Amino acid sequence: MPAADTPPPAYRRRADAERNVAALLEAAAASFVERGVDAPVRDIAARAGVGVGTIYRHFPTRADLVVAVYRHQVDELAAPAATDAGSPSAALRAWVDRFVDFLVTKHGLAAALRSDDPAFLALHASFLDRLVPVCDGLLEAAVAAGECRPQVTGYELMRGIGNLCIGAESDPRYDARRMVEVLLDGLRPSS
Amino acid sequence: MPAADTPPPAYRRRADAERNVAALLEAAAASFVERGVDAPVRDIAARAGVGVGTIYRHFPTRADLVVAVYRHQVDELAAPAATDAGSPSAALRAWVDRFVDFLVTKHGLAAALRSDDPAFLALHASFLDRLVPVCDGLLEAAVAAGECRPQVTGYELMRGIGNLCIGAESDPRYDARRMVEVLLDGLRPSS
DNA sequence: CTTGCAAGCGGAACACCGTTCCGCTTAACT
DNA sequence: AGTTAAGCGGAACGGTGTTCCGCTTGCAAG
Structure with a gap:
């Protein structure tokens, strides 16, 4: 499970991955406000413009995403x-x-x-x-x-x-x- | 939404329906103990020996079932x-x-x-x-x-x-x- | 006992959700 | 430009609640 927020993660992440993580955090935060922390995974993914697989790659469990957002x-x-x-x-x-x-x-x-x-x-x-x-x-x-x-x-x-x-x-x-x-x-x- | 528990429901219910309601209440009570009040509908139905449609006929919403059980x-x-x-x-x-x-x-x-x-x-x-x-x-x-x-x-x-x-x-x-x-x-x- | 009917029944079918998986894309380094 | 693997997308799967409709069957009238 990646740190997903701390800037220097030992060995660099690919630039697109970094962008996606940022987009996901923003999308998740917005979805959490509108629909609560149970917001459907697909909604968050769509809002961030990524596939669902990308969410699970960076945030294997919902808890990881919630923790990162807050x-x-x-x-x-x-x-x-x-x-x-x-x-x-x-x-x-x-x-x-x-x-x-x-x-x-x-x-x-x-x-x-x-x-x-x-x-x-x-x-x-x-x-x-x-x-x-x-x-x-x-x-x-x-x-x-x-x-x-x-x-x-x-x-x-x-x-x-x-x-x-x-x-x-x-x-x-x-x-x-x-x-x-x-x-x-x-x-x-x-x- | 039927009263589902009071013996005299104005006009008689069919005997099999009455049996099914009783079986459902018993099955639901048991399932609630084991798996909580969120126990899957299909489990309760199977336990009572009825189809899922029968649950929804007598207890249109989960709340109706929970209320009846308790x-x-x-x-x-x-x-x-x-x-x-x-x-x-x-x-x-x-x-x-x-x-x-x-x-x-x-x-x-x-x-x-x-x-x-x-x-x-x-x-x-x-x-x-x-x-x-x-x-x-x-x-x-x-x-x-x-x-x-x-x-x-x-x-x-x-x-x-x-x-x-x-x-x-x-x-x-x-x-x-x-x-x-x-x-x-x-x-x-x-x- | 037979018959007719509607209450009641079952479970297939649908919609939605989380989660997994794998072939393709592409960033990054040589 | 070539190579490689990190990263990506989204189809697919399993489990859920809920609906719907053709069939069954209790029951009462004849």
Whole structure:
């Protein structure tokens, strides 16, 4: 499975291949916006002006494509917060807000993270490997400061937040942000 | 769309049809356990010893089949609690526990409730119509007693709980029950 | 018991999807 | 210009949901 995004891949890729990968990433991003991360392979290929075989050559599994499309945004989530939040729990809340913003704007991504479809398996691994340590660090700091009860692990918290974001984009009566807030409130030490 | 479960359907159904409906319900229930509520139509039909056309005749949409299979359990959830819980918030918690138990033991049902697949549309309506009033009543009582903050609607709470149950059956590191507990804790009045 | 009819049935057929595979094209280096 | 293999396209396959229509059969009337 090729890196598919990092500019210097050890030994050069052919120029047309490079072009196709770029076109595919752009086409996939557009299709994901319009039809969600389950957008049909053929649609993406057609939009990029390539055959379906070309998709599978560069992105053997759907997860590879999704990861590549959202690589930069995940990088930003994995990076330390730009501004100081004042307290460990405020820092946790700020990060969770960013995470929710990311998920809520991606059709079907939150659901894909919970899918047992083998094509999405690598997605769990990739996203969680990157983000769970961040979440865990923030959570443990808040716990150490006595601002959170140690009820859940960082992993569980991320999964719970991800779950609360599922379907939010198509249900005007459901406010994922508020639900996540309530979940975090549930971690506050009892009076 | 036939009632498919109530014994007296106004004008009698043919005896073989009645047998087939019963066989289908049994086959579907078994398939749902083994392969989840997305079990292939052909599998269910084969198991019941009927053709696929027969499924669609009695259950035009997958939602109809799912609703029929779980009808009794939903009825129980819609019925008032058998025992007095002591306080409105304890009653809410008890009911939520039952709801979670129901969802967690059904492969893919929680996810189906969030699916935007048109075949599942009627599922949202049916389940929510039955259960949201119950949840709303319990929640409002708890709010009135000052045991819950009025942060969310009964609808949102049910959606949130349902979401927290997605994928729980296949992830040993994730405890849906505990997450739901935390969510409910988030509704307690702040110290 | 025979007959007529429509409810009901089966499964072929169709549309769509992910995925694989292989013969052809073409970039890149000599 | 020649050589080579990386890369490409899209036909083909298997699995799905869904529709459709000719045949079967329960059932009631004669």
